[in-house]
Amino acid sequence: MQETGSNIEWLKKKLPPVVKLVAVSKNMPPEDIIAVYNTGHRCFGENRVQELLRKKDFLPPDIEWHLIGHLQRNKVKYIASFISMIQSVDSLKLLGTINEEALKNDRVIDCLLQVHIAEEETKFGFDMDELKDILAGEEPWKYSNIRICGLMGMSTFTDNIEQVRQEFRSLFNFFTSLKKDVFVNCEYFKEISMGMSGDYEIAIEEGSTMIRIGSLIFEE
């Protein structure tokens, strides 16, 4: 598809170079992913393990895959050998499982901790207080085969852009406080993954380092 490749090129021209773009290819067939790949883009995100596994073998091996959707612990083993980043870590148990599977594969897997910032109850993620308590414990620091590279969050689905801005701002402030008090001198704790097709501009204004864009890239 001609359009698919041109959409991402248009988007990339608008983005500050420090913001990393994850092209969210969920529901898209391999042909469309290849069209984007052929523009030189390498970083793609999928939200379901089964779909990722189904498509992956039809696609070039140098794609950097990010898992961005809710992940069940019994599925970690299927992606541990190749996944570049798991952005949707929402429990300490899941983090432990990722560590075990990474160990079996002799890898270190980069993770983001998903924080619940939206008003909807349905969105996954840690509450900030809960996450602070977990990070104050010893358990997550025993995991030798994961790296906690930052936070991920999704805003409420609403037309109220002030609300979206406040939610992104709260994630940025939380990141900053963890950086100062918990991940002191940790050079890889640096990512704030926030912003999708409808709200990435606000997210970037509020300090996003990584945006996850699907429809703007893949739809005409």
Ligand SMILES: *Cc1c(COP(=O)(O)O)cnc(C)c1O
């Ligand atoms: C689908 C999805 C996106 C991309 O959404 P668009 O609105 O299509 O850009 C980003 N993040 C997550 C977690 C998603 O599930």
